Amino acid sequence: MSSTVIKLEQVSKRYGNKEVVNNISLKISRGSVVAILGPNGAGKTTTMKMMLGLSTATSGLVTVLNQKPNHKQVRQKIGVMLQDVSVMDGLTVREIIRMVRSYYPAPLHEDHIGELTGLCPADLNKRAEKLSGGQKRSLNFALSMAGDPDILFFDEPTVGLDSETRRHFWERVRQLAQEGKTVIFTTHYLHEADEVADRIILFNRGTIVADGTPENIKAGITIRTVSFSTSESMFINDYESNTEMAAEADVRAQIEELPDVDRIEYHQDRCILHTKNSDALLRNLIEHRIPVSDIRVETGQLDDAYASLMETVKEEI
Template sequence: MSVVKEVSKMLLTVKDLTKKFNHKIVVNNINLSINQGDLVAFLGPNGAGKSTTINMLTGIIPPTTGIIKLDGLQPSSTQYHQKIGVVFQNSVLDNELTVKENLLSRQKMYRNSVDKLDDWIDKFALQSILNQKYGVLSGGQKRRVDIVRALIHDPELLFLDEPTTGLDIQTRKLIWKVLSDLRKETKLTIVLTTHYLEEAELADFVYVIDHGQVIAADTVNNLKQNFAQDVLTIYPSDMMKISQILSDYKYQIDGQQVAIFVQQYQAIDLLNKLKPVINSFEYRRGNMDDIFLNLTGKGVE
């Protein structure tokens, strides 16, 4: 019996997207292809052009040049905005209204709003703060309300612009648990900008952006394979013998420790060879920070 693999639907396409401010190029000829149901991460340092790109994709600012299409719709279309939800770095809610008043007023803005508000309130644990003014909430509480506000009309595509910056780890875990469940249930597509490398590792596809340009675009696994080697760090008892064993490997010596760059499958065999001449060892998998460092020469700020 043959198995038919489901083909992903292309939801958002971006071609030759460029933005200039006073003749300064902030976003430079970016191309994107985003499939329905995917979590796509834009990874890059401050000033890389991530937020400017999001602002163009959400229709807040027009591009200088380039084409943006969501299911064939352009950002100038009302239907386009019915299909997207946005969580900005800075909230757009009213500090003087309660959480409930803010959410109900936002719900009324959408003609085709699906009444899932009670469900969102429950999932994001907002019951205890519904009658508090938005302005007195903590950062984590505000962010949970912001996400519910963005989901209130059941969008197909959710933009998250650094949604968990500065939040405690418990709030970050709650947010990602709910969003992960939502993706499984509804095939919600998420476009994320982040400084947190562990969040980028959750993505189905990553665009690494620096100086307004996409410098790499691939799955996390492929990026790791191409730009992030695993590191086996050993503490040798005999440095002379170590150098002989490592003649076919790339390694760095730092005092009494040696960092060896290996593929995962090499580590066990190499440790067996090194066992007689080492005191201890540590093993670290390649990660998103390694990828960014290898691509740009600097870490994510």
């Protein structure tokens, strides 16, 4: 059995004269957790709609579980949790879940739905209109799981949730992925994508501008810093001798001549070098025998990579 559950081949989508998705191709594997990111209007929502069969590609091919997205068998094996929370007033949570489960040939057991979504017996007995915002989102999560789907689509799933509820939600998502289910989600909380996703697909202006693990995207785009301490005289302003000043100037000159350095900063007792290639910079520090100690290498966050990439895309257009 192929591990590919979703495939897009040279897919484009136009509305009138406006092309919102431009000739994209991608494959998504079973059991993966994929974050689709991008600014508003980047094409990510339209792409998800085509995967869900809610929109048809102008050109190209979209398949889900080797079928067209709107095929009945596909609809029975996907679950969807949209950003807008809507519930049926007048029914209890339990009644709504049972009704939705009845639509599927092999639904997930009620007890398992409760365990996954954190809905306790008291929540299940509440009428939908009495639920808090977080409880309504838990209900939507439960409904997305009702048919025991193979693929889950989440659109901004943690908006409005407190930090503890968010943490529990993503723990359950990882559990589902370990069981072989595929999870595709959008979010504006970039740290969630960084922590949870196996893969990030970054959209801008209808095209895919980055695709890889969070680590690879950060490593390929963000600036790293290499910082260290060196001789104490290097960082003091009141020197006791011309010899110390000369030594300090010599060390600074060595540092300023290092390749692979984009910017140099001095803060208190540390020198901070900004670089795109920390490995090469460390090798040069050792080869030049610059007297350093307490070396630290730090990588920017996904937020930094995202901002850097968006700026690069703007400059290229």
